Amino acid sequence: MARARVYVTLKKSVFDPQGKTIHDALLSLGYSGVTDVRQGKFFEVELDGLPAEKARATAEEIARKVLSNPVIESFRVEVEG
Amino acid sequence: MARARVYVTLKKSVFDPQGKTIHDALLSLGYSGVTDVRQGKFFEVELDGLPAEKARATAEEIARKVLSNPVIESFRVEVEG
Numbered sequence: 001m002a003r004a005r006v007y008v009t010l011k012k013s014v015f016d017p018q019g020k021t022i023h024d025a026l027l028s029l030g031y032s033g034v035t036d037v038r039q040g041k042f043f044e045v046e047l048d049g050l051p052a053e054k055a056r057a058t059a060e061e062i063a064r065k066v067l068s069n070p071v072i073e074s075f076r077v078e079v080e081g
Numbered sequence: 082m083a084r085a086r087v088y089v090t091l092k093k094s095v096f097d098p099q100g101k102t103i104h105d106a107l108l109s110l111g112y113s114g115v116t117d118v119r120q121g122k123f124f125e126v127e128l129d130g131l132p133a134e135k136a137r138a139t140a141e142e143i144a145r146k147v148l149s150n151p152v153i154e155s156f157r158v159e160v161e162g
Binding site: 019049066 | 114117122126127129
């Protein structure tokens with residue numbers, strides 16, 4: 001059983017209104033040291049019956065084709081087990 | 082400048098309809114090796130003008146009070162820089 005973690009973030013050049021809203025909220029709560037907030041998504045994908053190398057390839061394919069929008073997002077995949 | 086990464090996930094006992102929907106979609110696309118999908122959120126928080134120890138304490142406070150709902154979610158904080 002392999003577990004893949006896929007982290008999806010908006011590319012740096014893409015405006016992140018959720019992150020901006022959280023940043024504004026933190027400033028209004030008094031966290032003046034916060035200079036930027038970006039929000040992303042992550043996914044834990046359990047893969048069964050695949051050898052480690054195949055699990056990574058499958059996880060990267062799923063991340064590219066299903067979990068992220070390559071026009072505005074980038075992703076990172078970690079596989080364990 | 083410290084960068085904190087906060088990962089927020091639904092607790093294991095909480096049903097995750099987004100993850101279930103993605104899981105069903107992956108199965109229908111032919112990824113039969115996928116046995117579970119859980120979706121979470123993550124946040125990159127830039128903290129300025131704080132020593133490392135204070136940055137971690139601040140990031141954990143923000144994670145606990147603002148970024149997560151402790152009733153249904155758990156979180157993990159990583160700080161670098």
